[in-house]
Amino acid sequence: MQERQWITARRSELDALAEELAKQLQEVQAERDELAIVERVLNRPDEQARADAGALAPVFEGHVHALRTLGGVPRSKVRYDCEDDRVPLRAVA
Template sequence: MQERQWITARRSGLDALAERLAKQLQEVRVEREELAIAERVLNPLAEQAQADVEAVAPVSVGVAGRAVLLIPHRSDAADEGALPAGYRRILAIVPEADGPVQVKLVGERLGLDASVCGRLEPLRAKMTKLADRGRLHKRPDGRFTARP
């Protein structure tokens, strides 16, 4: 008699599991359909964005087998459109400030998490490179200003 009770209980448990799995499977199918629609919408947009990026692609060269972006000196190319987008955003933020800006402020305006140690170092390197190329001025206190 106990064997029949076990079988009945096990069958009931499996039926409940099958019902939960069927519900999960239906949710997965719905989400996959939504993703397929999103992909059909986003693919043309991504292709257009890629074409836009390639139209203003910065010049890169190979150094030791690695591609390196060239950030031209201000005197060589006065047009900021030749710079990568990240550098152009930096150059747009610095002049907006009332005075010299710290890297932290620029990072916050770019949406970087300034509370994490070392998160701003790549930004500091970019800003220093822009200063070295004559596009920004780096003050002795480490803050940056726009070049006139």
């Protein structure tokens, strides 16, 4: 008879422990999710900087090619994408 009471009591202790551990597991998972979100927010500036650098790479390569080909910085008849087509080309002194 004592063995059965002990088994019942121990089972009750283990059930309570299982409930407590399940609650702790949920809290840990929620905190891990929050940390993942914070990490993504913190990485955004780095990702944006890499994207910006990647967007400028073709422009930089074009400048390097022009410098190698022309032997220096062109001083006249240079048009950039940002210039208005209605404005005539002018030499830069």
